Amino acid sequence: MQSVPFEASAIDSYPSRAAWDSAAAELVGVMLDRWHLTAGQPFVGGEAASVLRVTRADGSSAVLKVGFPHVEAIWEAVGLEGWGARLAPAVLDQDPWTWSLLLEDVQPGIPLLRYRVPAEDALRSAGRLYEVTSTRRIPDGLPTLQDSMRPVLDKAVSRLRQHVPLLGANGGVLEAGLEEFSRLLDISPRESFLHGDFNPGNIISSDRGWRVIDPKPMRGDAAFDLWPLVTQLGDPFGAPRPEEVLARQLRQVCAMTDVDLDRAARWAFARATLNVSWFLDDQDGRAALGALREATAWRAVSAA
Structure with a gap:
């Protein structure tokens, strides 16, 4: 797909990380419904996103990442696509307004x-x-x-x-x-x-x-x-x-x-x-x- 920068105006919607944290679960739920995903195990350790393994409607595995909007990450999807699937996870889908990415589930991914x-x-x-x-x-x-x-x-x-x-x-x-x-x-x-x-x-x-x-x-x-x-x-x-x-x-x-x-x-x-x-x-x-x-x-x- 053709990735684009995340929508910068979303940064102003969350004046603090705490404000985004309170909305993160709802955002994840919205994207699960929109992309017809079944939630799996969340990843731990991330500081600026909610990340979880998901199952797509066709039964394949993927990773859903809903990010905390911040200036440094606006071009994340473009960067991943620029490197390509040999050097980074493939971008399967993107919603620039909610800062959401559906990514290839890289295995073993350690x-x-x-x-x-x-x-x-x-x-x-x-x-x-x-x-x-x-x-x-x-x-x-x-x-x-x-x-x-x-x-x-x-x-x-x-x-x-x-x-x-x-x-x-x-x-x-x-x-x-x-x-x-x-x-x-x-x-x-x-x-x-x-x-x-x-x-x-x-x-x-x-x-x-x-x-x-x-x-x-x-x-x-x-x-x-x-x-x-x-x-x-x-x-x-x-x-x-x-x-x-x-x-x-x-x-x-x-x-x-x-x-x-x-x-x-x-x-x-x-x-x-x-x-x-x-x-x-x-x-x-x-x-x-x-x-x-x-x-x-x-x-x-x-x-x-």
Whole structure:
């Protein structure tokens, strides 16, 4: 089918995640009826959607995803279709107004994060996948990295005055990271087809190899995409010197994907500091301290 961007006006219908949560069950019921689906087992772990396995009228299995409307995911269906069924679940149907997708039920569909394999092997699998997804033809109309992330950065910068004092002597880490973010947005390297959230939970197994799910697709610098993958595989922060583990893992993926190592390290530092800002916004001090530790390690990697 021809996928389209989700309807942006739906974002204004839900002023908060709690407002959408209260309507989600009804939305799922509407889509089950509309597409003649029988509900099956829900998937757990998703933060921005209700996702469940369903049976179609012809008896075949599929996955229903009803998403929480947010700016980053507007182009999700277009991204999935752009990669095609070899690299992502096939889009079987879409309702852009309710942010609903009927997707291929990929089997076994186990996230890379849950495979008990050495980090080096997992990074190799993910690197091979990213090398292909990032170089596919970029769908027409896909937003740029700059257009997508500049408003996010501006919001974080506007709150520096409140956030920096909360970090005490470490306030400079947040300031430096957001400054780096701004500098990187001003760089215009070759454009790639970005996933936007290329973490090992969004890479799933299939009988045709690894595939990506839950994209926040953009066009821009491929170096932006590698931070969550490298940070979340293995156990970098269980090591005495996490920056050494992060640097080694980043070198491996960059070598496989032909992504610039220096920019990838700088993007990792910048994105980690943005997480600090978000957790401070949420008044989650424990998470902010964890993100600060990560940002400090990535700062060391980017400066090496």
